[in-house]
Amino acid sequence: EKSILMVEDDPINMKFLTVLLLNTGANLLYASNGKEALEILDNTEVDLVLIDMHMPVMDGYEATRQIKKKFPGLPVIAQTAYAMKEDKANCLAAGCDDYLAKPIDKNKLCFKIERLIFPGKF
Numbered sequence: 001e002k003s004i005l006m007v008e009d010d011p012i013n014m015k016f017l018t019v020l021l022l023n024t025g026a027n028l029l030y031a032s033n034g035k036e037a038l039e040i041l042d043n044t045e046v047d048l049v050l051i052d053m054h055m056p057v058m059d060g061y062e063a064t065r066q067i068k069k070k071f072p073g074l075p076v077i078a079q080t081a082y083a084m085k086e087d088k089a090n091c092l093a094a095g096c097d098d099y100l101a102k103p104i105d106k107n108k109l110c111f112k113i114e115r116l117i118f119p120g121k122f
Contacts, residue, residue: 002026002117003044007037007051007063008079013102017050020106024113034063041071047117053080053091061094068095075116079104 004026008014014030021028029046031037035058037049049067053060064076078091081102091099098112 002047003029004113004117005029005031005037005040005044005046005049007031007034007049007055007060009033009052009055013052016104020104020109021113024110024118026117034058034060034066037063038066038070041067041074046074048113049074049076050113051076051078051096053078053087061090064091064094064096077109077112077116 002024004021004024006014006017006028008017009032018028026047029040029044031040033055037051040046051060051063060078064078067074067076075097076095077098077100078096079100079102080087080091088099097116100109100112
């Protein structure tokens with residue numbers, strides 16, 4: 001069974017993502033900031049991280065850099081409310097494998113997740 005770690009400080013967004021991801025059949029894990037995410041990753045096997053870039057305590061850019069240093073093969077999808085070109089570049093520079101602008105498009109989200117952790121489905 002695949003595990004997806006959702007890192008998001010907004011409970012409404014977290015609920016929205018949960019609803020979207022339930023149909024993947026993946027085990028869903030939650031963290032409300034980058035520091036929490038790193039603690040979970042140290043103790044739990046995860047197949048994909050879906051991370052908000054703008055959070056308190058430790059933002060998604062710093063968290064992604066640390067995740068990629070420790071777990072270079074772990075796919076990370078960034079999500080940000082600011083859909084500007086440099087945002088995408090910043091996410092990719094931090095080590096993210098893919099990028100989604102908010103509001104999240106359900107089909108894009110599912111496609112990107114399937115491409116990264118369910119490659120056999122295509």
